[in-house]
Amino acid sequence: MAKGYLAFILHSHLPYVRHPEHEQSLEEKWFFEAITECYIPLLRVFQGLNRDNIDYSITVSLSPTLMAMMADPFLQERYAAYLARLQQLAHKEEERIASDPVFSPLAGLYRERLDFASYFFNEKYQRQLLEAFKDLQNSGKVELITSAATHGYLPLLGVQKEALYAQIAAGWEYYNMIFGQAPKGIWLPECGYDPKLEDIIKELGFYYFITATHGVLYASPRPKYGVYSPILTPAGLAAFGRDPETSHQVWSSKEGYPGDYNYREFYRDIGYDLDLDYIGEFLHPMGMRSNTGFKYYRITGPTDHKEPYNIQWAADKAFEHAANFMFNREKQAEYYGEIMDRPPLVVAPYDSELFGHWWFEGPMWIDNLCRLISKNKRIEMITPGKYLDRGYPLQVSEPNPSSWGDKGYHEVWLNGKNDWLYRHLHRAAEKMIGLATNFPRAENTLKDALNQAARELLLAQSSDWPFIITSGTMDLYAVSRIKSHLTRFLKLEKQIWEDNIDLPWLRHLEASDNLFPHLDYRLFQNFKETIPVEKDKLTNIT
Amino acid sequence: MHLSGKEYFEGEEILPLYYGEDYLVLLPRDPYWLFTYWEVSTATKNWLESEINSDWDLLDLALRVYRFNRENTEEESHFDIKVPLSANNWYIKAGVPNKKYRVDLGCMLPEKGFKTIMASNIVTTPRDTLSEVIDESWRLPDWQERHFYWRIARNNLSSMEMVKRGIL
DSSP states (O other): OOSEEEEEEEEEOOOOOOOTTSSSOTTHHHHHHHIIIIIHHHHHHHHHHHHTTOOOOEEEEEOHHHHHHHTOHHHHHHHHHHHHHHHHHHHHHHHHTTTOTTTHHHHHHHHHHHHHHHIIIIIISTTOHHHHHHHHHHHTSEEEEEEOTTOBOHHHHTTSHHHHHHHHHHHHHHHHHHHSSOOSEEEOGGGOBOTTHHHHHHHTTOOEEEEOHHHHHTOBSOOTTTTSSOEEOTTSOEEEEOOHHHHHHHHOTTTOGGGOTTSBOTTOOHHHHSOHHHHGGGSOTTOOOOOOSOOOBBOOSSSSOOOBOOHHHHHHHHHHHHHHHHHHHHHHHHHHHTTOSSOOEEEEEEEGGGBTTTBTTHHHHHHHHHHHHHHHOSEEEOOHHHHHHTTOOOEEOBOOOBOSSGGGSSGGGSSTTTTHHHHHHHHHHHHHHHHHHHOTTOOHHHHHHHHHHHHHHHHHTBTHHHHHHHHTSSHHHHHHHHHHHHHHHHHHHHHHHTTOOOHHHHHHHHHHSOOOTTOOGGGGSOGGGOOOOOGGGGSOOO | OOOOOHHHHTTOOOOOSOOSOOEEEEEEOSSSEEEEEEEOOHHHHHHHHHHHTSOGGGOOEEEEEEEEOTTTOOEEEEEEEEOOTTOOEEEEEOOOSSOEEEEEEEEEETTTEEEEEEEOOOEEOOOSSOOSOOOGGGOOOHHHHHHHHHHHHHHHSOHHHHHHTTOO
């Protein structure tokens, strides 16, 4: 029997960004880069592990907004065009540095990756990336879970319980429609936990959620096994606390793996390094410099002078780091195992977008890690769902309100820069609850307007906007997104009450902010007035 | 159809300064700090003016912060913070983790003291350390618990914090 368990969790999320009104959008590029550099490389790793019959277990959380973007034909079309442009650039790069023995293999590396992405996206999955995730789920090796509808930061939306319910239930419904089954676990956005969430999560049929370290560590009564066994909350849900050692090993700016000098340097990109005459056509039409993804240097050291990237050295490091990670898990399991009546469980959650984008070698590291663990068997990979199936008795304890953000609580999403927005979010939620309660059986245009109002409110609630405002990069974009969704909501609300719906405008809103096509505004109904959603709304749309 | 909604979406993006409603909302920020925001409607201002026979503009506005025991919501203490009439939000150093708090917005009357205009929702401040509550059927011997928690804390907290919290 293995000495310890490892629950490796990848949370995948991007805010809903879709701008048909602009010819090119810098923000849509977040999504396109993540597909090319993270999601497809990770899917490629998992498919390779399945092909080679490797025994591994990984949990992948997909936020509903990310799923909605993957399912959107307009964004699929734009991504296909984006990818084709990058392939052109790859060929141009291969020609440019064909005679350079140091750099030409790197141009070849990127060309191969982009060609594979194109094959995977266009041919193998006919642009439907969610089908690739379905395949993974069917393989039984990957447990897919989801998150709140637009990744709202739940502890600060909880003034109205209905608003929490709508965030969580809309995400749950969308996942059901896409994957044809209910998710076992929920990724609480930013690991933001508040006891108020429990009844709702329980009612929807989730079995577990994940918290920051001190969500479980500071639970009460004091958990006997710290974060190395889940606890059972008073409502009967399992709470899995994040292990601090595994997060430190990957995230620490000093000792973290991604900072190794042999790994690829993120900040040297040909979008900045090459002449505009050459690279200009691949950048933003306004002529702004931006990342292309073609990066030829390694981190080298704490210096501005960068040495060329060496594919083999980086691969060797990714193997070494995977072996080191596994070794540390064994030592950790021995340490805690001495005291515990069961093998300790290490819960290691990360953002998917770290792997491949910031940490170029990240997917390769995961590949190595899964292969090493399956071979030596002293550690067993497991998903939270499978862990619960083992039937270990769990201690009943109430988790502590917390998040995985800076300082561990709510300050990243509530501070002097972004606190103004909660007044508007809560007022809008109050108004939405009023609408849903007053129009329980709307039909036709009225129903469309109510559903769109619900969409606009959900979009305004994304945790990404206050986060971006706090971090200070792209904050104008975040502010304008919140304002536009809220003003659209308020205008709709007014028109609904006045029975004066501007139909052409409504149709444009529906086409623009088009996520969750089956959303039912009655999710916002006052709890006392709730009418169950018809079952046919929950059937698989595929 | 190429969807260009530009012309439809121009002139948006101005959020209301006032909603014309009464509300006082309390949010927890961390184990020690709370945030509150509010609005007093004209109707309520008029009611208050006639009630206390004074102009709104002359009032001494204040927040009364109540602290309750976590378990039975029995009031433990309260304190007042004077706030300017122009304010509509405030950060409050509540100071004690793992307590319930409520805030009342009110005014200070010369002889009668604090008069409540409205009350907020109740929030709980998070813990910032291990719970002192032990379930006897899930108890580790002291030396094992130290061994166990020391390693977690080493990776999660700075050593200063560990000393402060009695873990080191």
